[in-house]
Amino acid sequence: MPRRKLVMIGLPGTRLDNGQGPLRWEKWRPTVALGQHEDLRIDRFELLHLPKHQELAEHLQDDLRLVSPETEVRLHAVHYGDPWDFEGVYEALHTFARAYPFDTDHEDYLVHITTGTHVAQICMFLLTEARFFPARLLQASPPERSQHVGPGDYRIIDLDLSRYDRLASRFAQDTQEARSFLKAGIETRNERFNRLIEQIERVAIASRAPILLTGPTGAGKTHLARRIFELKKSRRQVSGDYVEVNCATLRGDAAMSALFGHRKGAFTGAISDRPGLLRAADKGLLFLDEIGELGLDEQAMLLRAIESGVFLPVGSDKEVHSEFQLIAGTNRDLRAEVVKGRFREDLLARIDLWTFELPGLRDRLEDIEPNLRYELDHYARKNDSLVTFNKEARHRFIKRATAPDAAWRGNFRDLNAAITRMATLAQGGRITPEVVDEEFERLQRAWRRDADTPTAQADALLVRLIGQVAADHLDRFDRVQLADVITVCRASNTLSDAGRALFAVSRTQKTSSNDADRLRKYLSRFNILWESIKSLE
Amino acid sequence: MLKIDGAMGEGGGQVLRTSLTLSLVTGTPFEIEGIRANRSRPGLLRQHLTAVEAAAAVGGAVVEGAELRSSSLRFAPKGLRAGEYHFAVGTAGSAGLVFQTVMPALLKASGPSRLVLEGGTHNPSAPPFEFLASAYAPLVRRLGGGLELELERPGFYPAGGGRFVARITPPAGGELRPLALLERGGEVEEREACALVAHLPRSIGEREARKLVDLLGWPGGEVRVEEAESSAGPGNCVWIRAKWPYVTEVFSGFGEKGVKAEDVAKAAVDAYRHYLSVDAPVGVHMTDQLMLLLALAGAGRFRSLPPSLHARTNAEVISRFLPVDVRFEAEEGPGRVWSVRVVSREA
Numbered sequence: 001m002p003r004r005k006l007v008m009i010g011l012p013g014t015r016l017d018n019g020q021g022p023l024r025w026e027k028w029r030p031t032v033a034l035g036q037h038e039d040l041r042i043d044r045f046e047l048l049h050l051p052k053h054q055e056l057a058e059h060l061q062d063d064l065r066l067v068s069p070e071t072e073v074r075l076h077a078v079h080y081g082d083p084w085d086f087e088g089v090y091e092a093l094h095t096f097a098r099a100y101p102f103d104t105d106h107e108d109y110l111v112h113i114t115t116g117t118h119v120a121q122i123c124m125f126l127l128t129e130a131r132f133f134p135a136r137l138l139q140a141s142p143p144e145r146s147q148h149v150g151p152g153d154y155r156i157i158d159l160d161l162s163r164y165d166r167l168a169s170r171f172a173q174d175t176q177e178a179r180s181f182l183k184a185g186i187e188t189r190n191e192r193f194n195r196l197i198e199q200i201e202r203v204a205i206a207s208r209a210p211i212l213l214t215g216p217t218g219a220g221k222t223h224l225a226r227r228i229f230e231l232k233k234s235r236r237q238v239s240g241d242y243v244e245v246n247c248a249t250l251r252g253d254a255a256m257s258a259l260f261g262h263r264k265g266a267f268t269g270a271i272s273d274r275p276g277l278l279r280a281a282d283k284g285l286l287f288l289d290e291i292g293e294l295g296l297d298e299q300a301m302l303l304r305a306i307e308s309g310v311f312l313p314v315g316s317d318k319e320v321h322s323e324f325q326l327i328a329g330t331n332r333d334l335r336a337e338v339v340k341g342r343f344r345e346d347l348l349a350r351i352d353l354w355t356f357e358l359p360g361l362r363d364r365l366e367d368i369e370p371n372l373r374y375e376l377d378h379y380a381r382k383n384d385s386l387v388t389f390n391k392e393a394r395h396r397f398i399k400r401a402t403a404p405d406a407a408w409r410g411n412f413r414d415l416n417a418a419i420t421r422m423a424t425l426a427q428g429g430r431i432t433p434e435v436v437d438e439e440f441e442r443l444q445r446a447w448r449r450d451a452d453t454p455t456a457q458a459d460a461l462l463v464r465l466i467g468q469v470a471a472d473h474l475d476r477f478d479r480v481q482l483a484d485v486i487t488v489c490r491a492s493n494t495l496s497d498a499g500r501a502l503f504a505v506s507r508t509q510k511t512s513s514n515d516a517d518r519l520r521k522y523l524s525r526f527n528i529l530w531e532s533i534k535s536l537e
Numbered sequence: 538m539l540k541i542d543g544a545m546g547e548g549g550g551q552v553l554r555t556s557l558t559l560s561l562v563t564g565t566p567f568e569i570e571g572i573r574a575n576r577s578r579p580g581l582l583r584q585h586l587t588a589v590e591a592a593a594a595v596g597g598a599v600v601e602g603a604e605l606r607s608s609s610l611r612f613a614p615k616g617l618r619a620g621e622y623h624f625a626v627g628t629a630g631s632a633g634l635v636f637q638t639v640m641p642a643l644l645k646a647s648g649p650s651r652l653v654l655e656g657g658t659h660n661p662s663a664p665p666f667e668f669l670a671s672a673y674a675p676l677v678r679r680l681g682g683g684l685e686l687e688l689e690r691p692g693f694y695p696a697g698g699g700r701f702v703a704r705i706t707p708p709a710g711g712e713l714r715p716l717a718l719l720e721r722g723g724e725v726e727e728r729e730a731c732a733l734v735a736h737l738p739r740s741i742g743e744r745e746a747r748k749l750v751d752l753l754g755w756p757g758g759e760v761r762v763e764e765a766e767s768s769a770g771p772g773n774c775v776w777i778r779a780k781w782p783y784v785t786e787v788f789s790g791f792g793e794k795g796v797k798a799e800d801v802a803k804a805a806v807d808a809y810r811h812y813l814s815v816d817a818p819v820g821v822h823m824t825d826q827l828m829l830l831l832a833l834a835g836a837g838r839f840r841s842l843p844p845s846l847h848a849r850t851n852a853e854v855i856s857r858f859l860p861v862d863v864r865f866e867a868e869e870g871p872g873r874v875w876s877v878r879v880v881s882r883e884a
Contacts, residue, residue, distance in 0.1 A: 003603070003604065021736075022735075022736035022737065022770060022771035023771075025695050025696050025770045025771055026771075026794065035627065035628075036627075036628050036629075036695060037583075037628070038578070038582040038583050038584065038628055038630075039578060039582055039583070039605055039606055040583075040605070041583050041586065041605055041627070063696070066696050066697050066698035066769050066770065067627060067628060067629060067695065067696060067697050067698075068627045068628070069625030069626070069627055069655055069656070069697075070583070070587075070625070070627050071627075150695070151628075151695075
């Protein structure tokens with residue numbers, strides 16, 4: 001039975017593998033070292049090099065033949081312009097992999113990932129992970145100092161066995177970096193979010209189907225839609241423009257016209273032809289935010305446009321063609337909207353094939369720090385002034401930002417605003433703990449004000465009545481109860497009415513009761529008078 | 538099928554190599570387990586695999602288990618074939634060891650052979666080429682075999698790439714003659730010491746030469762520096778050759794990073810002095826090889842330095858394949874001389 005052949009696939013390291021003269025043998029050159037292991041016999045070495053590194057590759061070929069006469073060394077020129085350009089390198093290596101006559105019945109393959117640019121290493125990893133290279137990975141390391149000569153060490157990693165913890169985590173990180181394109185380079189740590197981004201990346205590249213992004217306001221839907229567009233554009237999957245509109249801003253006739261365009265004279269004010277947003281997004285990407293706000297007529301037209309690529313501009317009898325990728329955003333539960341008859345079931349079915357729910361900031365507290373860095377950089381670029389936290393301030397910010405009372409109701413929008421404000425107020429470009437504290441006072445106030453839940457509204461009422469400081473001195477237990485009591489009082493005409501409402505259950509079991517008195521006593525514990533509640537504006 | 542325990546004695550690569558040689562010579566198939574069991578990285582490494590493949594080529598053998606790190610191997614030769622062979626050893630491993638594995642067998646083949654061997658020729662883990670050419674080959678010729686060795690270029694660790702050619706002619710009549718090698722035969726007839734430097738500053742060789750002159754007390758004309766331009770990579774070796782009427786021996790020291798040139802010279806001189814301290818003609822390295830050749834001849838005797846575990850292990854392997862015993866006896870007296878006798882069990 002013929003022995004299975006071992007084939008190594010690798011790139012020369014222009015720095016590590018370089019070496020001239022006899023002294024090169026005293027240097028650890030990873031590619032040559034592969035031929036020097038007593039327990040690794042390579043039958044064939046496929047050395048992939050850039051045309052400009054031909055000389056280096058030939059040199060390595062010669063040296064490999066010396067140390068490893070058992071190895072046939074083949075050189076392959078691969079063409080990619082910039083060795084740090086992820087797209088180009090991946091493309092070139094992918095092309096090589098697709099064309100290579102892998103013979104897995106008779107040969108075993110190893111992909112050497114110690115050499116090549118960082119980008120090339122990641123690409124080799126990804127191509128192996130995706131089985132374009134049906135190979136195991138080999139990572140080499142130099143000899144320890146004490147040995148000073150020798151081929152060093154190597155590890156073979158079989159990705160199929162998933163036993164590649166340390167290396168994998170390094171590469172997982174690298175892969176994340178590649179995927180961080182979608183995250184605008186923010187090294188987010190929230191695992192759920194990162195998985196989500198990974199999926200979105202795959203879907204965005206593999207599919208032209210509509211994508212639905214859900215999640216609370218400020219979770220980053222708009223931002224992400226734009227990044228998806230840029231990703232698709234970089235992969236030449238779209239050639240048109242990015243068009244974005246918030247459907248909440250489209251009302252009435254204007255909505256139809258804005259989306260689908262109109263003919264001159266279609267209605268009063270239509271003084272010229274208007275192509276409409278769908279047309280503007282031809283061969284590009286259309287992001288419809290808050291799609292739940294769209295009227296039923298527009299929904300019908302949009303459905304047709306998605307399904308057939310054609311629609312009718314207002315006042316026109318000629319259909320217009322547009323081929324666009326649709327991304328829809330919503331913070332509403334569209335299924336509930338369907339039940340209420342406010343959203344078309346068929347349109348929902350069409351757009352929720354790929355639904356991704358973006359978590360709010362409260363669900364990604366570990367991402368506050370990386371986003372903080374990003375926002376500061378962003379601010380620095382935009383305003384051309386560098387702003388930094390001092391250590392204590394950063395610590396304070398993270399602590400307060402991740403505390404249970406940090407509501408982050410506006411999510412990343414809040415974070416962005418907070419950084420902008422602090423950066424603006426920072427004296428000499430240093431954000432101090434005082435600036436942080438002031439900012440959180442502002443945020444807390446805003447969160448209470450913006451609150452739209454009954455509980456939050458009640459709390460806001462309480463704060464108005466007794467003041468922020470007094471409210472902050474209440475236990476949560478008392479605060480919630482008191483807020484609700486005050487809300488009931490506000491809605492009641494008399495103290496007795498309010499008492500009856502508040503003690504509606506217990507009063508039925510008592511022979512006599514004085515609910516008004518009980519309520520007055522309760523309020524007085526907090527120094528609150530009935531009159532002051534009623535006189536509150 | 539003969540079973541060999543790879544862990545016997547010193548439990549290294551020599552058990553395998555000797556087994557291969559004797560299997561080729563006798564046509565006896567064998568199975569070895571626990572290959573290199575006593576080594577830190579047990580099993581077959583590349584240089585052993587090359588030796589197995591070389592033996593398989595020479596003997597047309599059917600081989601099972603010839604895989605890296607394999608701890609067992611089955612080897613069944615179908616018949617020796619004289620001819621032209623080319624064997625290359627990777628990792629600058631010793632080409633000499635591969636040569637010594639197949640050479641004795643080719644002495645038993647039906648015609649002359651020519652071997653081209655590539656790899657390390659000056660490798661610290663085996664005697665250097667000069668040992669093979671000046672010490673080993675003359676003994677083979679004394680036994681009736683024809684052996685000419687020619688170095689084309691040296692190969693040092695780590696680059697390797699050395700190359701030498703061996704021309705082997707089986708003895709007239711097909712059988713090696715027994716030999717008794719009991720004395721050096723008098724005074725030194727010829728001697729030289731050489732500091733071989735390849736792609737390293739000549740001053741290293743000069744320092745070594747000075748040290749050699751200093752330690753040996755030889756006139757400058759017998760000590761030289763040689764620059765090996767043809768070597769593929771850098772390297773340094775010091776060897777001392779001394780020829781007596783009945784025997785020639787070669788002693789060596791190897792340059793390494795972090796080892797002073799003077800110490801390299803001293804290592805060779807120490808080996809030489811150790812040999813001289815015992816009044817016996819056969820040195821440590823030669824013992825292994827000579828007992829094998831005598832076993833092929835059917836009988837013989839020599840006097841040597843105290844045998845190593847290596848030698849005793851080799852003797853044990855020999856007795857498994859051939860109807861001979863190798864007997865070691867320390868001679869009476871303070872001289873630490875040992876008598877090694879190869880005797881037939883059949884007689």
